[in-house]
Amino acid sequence: MIGKKSATSNEQSKKSPERKLDPKSQAKDSKKPITPIKTPASKTNHEPNNPNVPTVTKEIHEKDPNPQKPSGHDKSHSNHKGHHELSYSEELENKIKSRKRILESLEEQTKPFTNDMVLELSARDSIIEEQNKELIQLRSKLKEYKKNKDKEKDAQLQAEKQKIVDLENEKSQLETKLYIAIDKHRNEIQKMDEEKSRAEALQETMMEEIELLRAQKESKDEELQNVVADVKKLSEIIHQFKKLNEDLNEKIEKQNTDYEEMNVKYYESEVKSSNINDVENSLQDYIRIYQQSESRANMLSDELRKLHIIYDDIQGFCSFSEEQLEKALEHIPNDNGARKILSHLKTEFSKKKKIEIPESQESEKDIKISELTEKLNKYSLEIKKLENSYKPLNEQLNGTNDLLKKLKSEHMSSIESLTKTIKTLQDYNDTFKADLANLRSENTKKDSKIAAMTHKLNGIEEKRTKTEEKIKKFKDTLATMEKELNEFKTRNAQQKAIINDRNGHIINLEKQSAKYASTIQVLHEEFWKKDTQVIKVKKTLTLLQKSINDANSERGNSPTKKAEKIEKLNKELHEKDQKIQILKEMIRSNQIQLKDKKGSGLSPDTSMQEIGAEKFTKSSGDVMSSLAAKTINKFFAICGFPKSSSESPGDIQRMLKKLKQDLKSYTVFNVKDLQNSVPKLQNSFLDSKPNISLDELITAISRIVKA
Missing domain, CATH: 1.10.287 (Helix Hairpins)
Structure with a gap:
């Protein structure tokens, strides 16, 4: 409750600066003395951090200690400012009093305080006393500030009078300078007319060059279209090569x-x-x-x-x-x-x-x-x-x-045809590279021309900006030449519009040339990508030849490869056995956790946990049985692999021992599950029992292997 009340008081204190106080309430509050009041715990935390009080101190301390005297024009403004500061200090006092009244109303609403709260309130009362002292100091500083401002205003008035005399002298000097500037301005106008005629001549030459650039651009567009068409043809040829490679791979697989x-x-x-x-x-x-x-x-x-x-x-x-x-x-x-x-x-x-x-x-x-x-x-x-x-x-x-x-004859003929096509593609690529080099050289030449033209235009624009600055300076001082200057401005504006249009057109041309350069780069990159693809095709062809030679050589050394395959299978089985052991350990840890949860009996829903544990044990049992079936199937796969002459019955015994080690965690096996999951165990001698032990299963497997 205290926290809620303090929050409401904070909201009221935040809203209070925006509220306008009535003069009647101000009069009532002015009669009351400023005394420290006991406040709630949450109120005084926000009171010292009130943003209104430090702003006043900042405004007072940030004033210039040696201000200049105001002029006669700013005298009324300074008086108004001092009056505003007095009214602001009075508003602060009224706000403090209104907040004190809010605190009194809150004290009436709150319950009796504890000793801790009384101590906190006494500490906050001391803080409020310090703030009251600071307010008294601020008032004294305001009075001193007003006195200093009056003195400064008198000094500023005298200084401004002297400034007026100096300005009148400067005015007479400026008038003499003005006549001289008019003559200079007329001479500069004549120079501007001459520069204008030169600029018009440059514009005509620029238009001619732009037309030439357009014609060159159209020719480049056509060349680029031709290049794009050639690239499409190359992509189609490469696609056909891919299909041929796929067909060759299929034929080679069939041959194998x-x-x-x-x-x-x-x-x-x-x-x-x-x-x-x-x-x-x-x-x-x-x-x-x-x-x-x-x-x-x-x-x-x-x-x-x-x-x-x-x-x-x-x-x-x-x-x-x-x-x-x-x-x-x-x-x-x-x-x-x-x-x-x-x-x-x-x-x-x-x-x-x-x-x-x-x-x-x-x-x-x-x-x-x-x-x-x-x-x-x-x-x-x-x-x-x-x-x-x-x-x-x-x-x-x-x-x-x-x-x-x-x-072999067909394969050699296909390889010869592929080599011929690759040679033709290489010749075509060489011609394409030469064309690209020519296009790049032409682009660099045209880019240099465009850069020179832009440099000239920048020089013209700089001159124009200088003339505009001069015109702006003469506008303030010259009243008689306003008509001529306005006409000159209109002419300059027209010239600016024309030049801006031409600049925009040149910028568009630059953008288009940049786009064409980027497209050429993209095409160049695609060309190199396709060149790499052709190299990859060559590599695949060499690999195919190697694979055919290897297949021919593998006829003699097939038993060694069989032994290597058996070793690979054993390695894979060992890795998968390790994964199975990790899964077993995870399942065991989960079972131990479930047992611990059952034994603790802390949770009220023990029946639901038991049901979940039973489901988990069933699912873990299914997982374990499936893992056992996989290991047995792998064992039969290894035994069914074509044996080399070096293998002996001792190897089979060692494999059986390893299988027994892999199946150590299983004590009893369900016969139906084994028969469903292991096809080689679907025999009549297992049908006599519903369940079978590990030793019985190993003996049955050894019989099957020996048979």
Whole structure:
């Protein structure tokens, strides 16, 4: 409340100097004595800094201590000034009294003060007393100032009287000088007429030169238009070159893809050809074995024939003996012992017959011979198949070689055409540079002419300004020559208008020439830019040739490049693993902060924070699972990369250990998430469990890699 009241009192104190006081209120206030009054805390802060009081002191102290006496003409003005200062001091007193009344009304409205406020008010009362003392001193100074001013005014009156006498003497002297000046002025007018005639002659010459400049300007405009058209043509040619380069790049990319496919087919055919050589060697061995076996089989077949003859004789004898025994047994009685012996012999003959005539009497050599014949037939069929497959591969290789020759010839022809066009462009650029140099030399000559003309015009303008100054001086002193001077002024004004128009026209010409110079500079810069673009095109062509040579050289050293690619992939994986670890640390720190917030329990909306924490943990879990899936996919990508001969199972074990280190922060994995995000883990052995540990996942990955 006290602050608000003090603010209102400040506003009233600011508005009080603008307010006009009534004479009745002034009379009432003049009766009251000036005594120190207790003021509020906020009021006295602004009272010593009142801008009205120091302004009075400044006005008093800034007066000249030794003023000159005023003249008779300024006497009434000085009296009026002294009266104004007295009224100003009275206004100050009335303002102070009105503010005291405002303070009294505020004291009645305010509440009883505390001890601190009383102390502050007493301190501010002392400040007000000091200000009252300063006001008394100012009044005394004002009285002394008035007395000094009266004395100064008397001295100034006497000095002004002496000045009037001196001025009358000067007047008589000036009149004598005036007649002399009139004669001089007439002579100068005659000189001005002569200069005017000269200026008119110069104007005519200037007009002729301006017309010449216009004609030259039109010719330059035409030349600039031609230059702009040439630049447009150059831009179109460069655009066509860009299109040609793009087409060449596309063709080269297609050729590279064709080269890669042909390289793959070439390597496959080489592998097959090496296999064919091995097969041919083995076939030759088998043919030798077959020939040896045939010779042996022929030898054995002769022996077998002999054995078959002997076997047939023995078999006939056995059958004959059996028939004879049966006949003998029919005639011999059953009780006889000879019958038993004959029956026993019959059984023995029958046994020998069964043993000696099995189908399995074929020798092992016949079995081996049949097996060898089957193998020979198989290998002959394979040789025929390989020969049939080798023929189209040879045809494809011949076709690719023909294509390469055609593409090389086309590429060389395109390069030759490009070099020819570049040479023509260079010749055109040289001619264009020469034209630009000629234009610049002409521009410099014309600029020098314009500078000389402007220098002449500046000299004429300087002379005109001098004559105007002389005319202005004679106007004040000459009354009789006013008519002639007015006529001369009108003539000069007309000449000024004409010359100003011509100056404006010359300035416009200068601006236009500056614009043309700037456009020429811009065109020159564009020309150099396009020249640099042409150089870049040359560089790209050389780079393309290098890339073609590199592609041809890369056929031999492809395994080394594969190893370099594997190293690059490992480096990228290491960098991305570091980024993943940084993200993990950020997620962990956020989780710790959330736990701390949960444990503190300071905020009332704990339920909302818990919901936000759960959402954050879910989102962090999703992020972690996606990061794990990315690392596993990268591992499979490295394992799926074509291996070099130097790699071993130990390298795969080291890679698995590294993957385990990367996935240390994960304890349990969701099988569905892994199967959705990692395509190589979509196998049946993971479907048995909903979740899987880190060790189980590593074993599964090692199985997939080994498979």
